[in-house]
Amino acid sequence: MSIAAGQSHTLEFALPVTELAFWDVTREQYCIENGEYAILIGRSSADIKLSSIVKVKGDIIPSRNLYNNTKAENYDDYEGVYLDECKAGGASIHPVKEGAWIAFNDVLFDHGAVAFEALISSAKGGSIEIRTGSTTGKLVGTLNVPSGGVLQQWVTLTGEVSVESGTTDVYVVFNGEVLLSRFQFN
Numbered sequence: 741m742s743i744a745a746g747q748s749h750t751l752e753f754a755l756p757v758t759e760l761a762f763w764d765v766t767r768e769q770y771c772i773e774n775g776e777y778a779i780l781i782g783r784s785s786a787d788i789k790l791s792s793i794v795k796v797k798g799d800i801i802p803s804r805n806l807y808n809n810t811k812a813e814n815y816d817d818y819e820g821v822y823l824d825e826c827k828a829g830g831a832s833i834h835p836v837k838e839g840a841w842i843a844f845n846d847v848l849f850d851h852g853a854v855a856f857e858a859l860i861s862s863a864k865g866g867s868i869e870i871r872t873g874s875t876t877g878k879l880v881g882t883l884n885v886p887s888g889g890v891l892q893q894w895v896t897l898t899g900e901v902s903v904e905s906g907t908t909d910v911y912v913v914f915n916g917e918v919l920l921s922r923f924q925f926n
Contacts, residue, residue: 755779757796764801765814772798803848803907812912812920815842819875821914826921828859828894833921835914841875842920844910853903853925856881863891866916870901872908885918894921901925 743749757772764771776795782788804810812833813823820840826832833842856870865887871877881901888895903925912920 757798760796760798764799765816766801766804768811768814771801772796774798774800803846804844806844806847806849806910806923806925807853809922809924810844811922812842814844816845817843824919825892826859826861826894826919827892828921830921832861832919833912833914834919835917838915839875839913841911841913843875843912846907847910848907849903849905849925852905853880853901855898855926856883856901856923857896857898857926858883858923859894859896859921860885861891861894861919861921862886862888862917864917866914866918868918868920869911869913869915870903871911871913872903873911874909875911875913877909877911885916891917891919 741749760777761770761772774797776793779792779794780788781790811830813831815833818841820837821833821835821842824832824834858868860868862885866885868883868885869879870881870883871879880903881899883897883899885897
């Protein structure tokens with residue numbers, strides 16, 4: 741439909757709630773989250789002409805459970821990493837600078853944690869720091885990663901951590917070229 745300059749026309753349209761779905765990395769499925777959504781109409785994001793808030797009854801996303809084997813690619817936030825392959829299956833996180841990190845938000849530790857197990861690869865060795873709260877938050881454990889000689893030679897390593905019971909954000913901070921595919925807390 742074309743509208744000539746200076747004219748107006750009332751337009752009605754349906755917005756299926758399914759259009760609000762997004763990929764929930766905590767459960768590896770699409771979902772529509774419970775909450776309020778802003779519907780904006782305009783020529784561009786800088787030129788909004790109409791807006792409305794709609795309430796949607798949807799899913800309540802549960803806290804993360806990192807006691808389960810977790811794909812590192814399912815992070816909530818990151819800095820200084822990219823997705824790489826994992827020849828042992830799936831994908832891996834590949835840091836591009838010292839101090840690169842990935843974050844997992846709203847993690848529930850029912851019983852705390854004493855160990856961190858990870859499927860990793862490193863040609864030259866390095867370490868993974870496990871921190872809570874932020875990238876500079878409490879250091880709860882370090883997993884030292886020996887040199888494997890070549891990338892894509894995957895091994896499972898376990899290190900000690902000291903995570904208290906409760907809900908927190910978990911940050912995995914990379915030192916050296918250490919690729920991380922999967923991990924879990926015990």
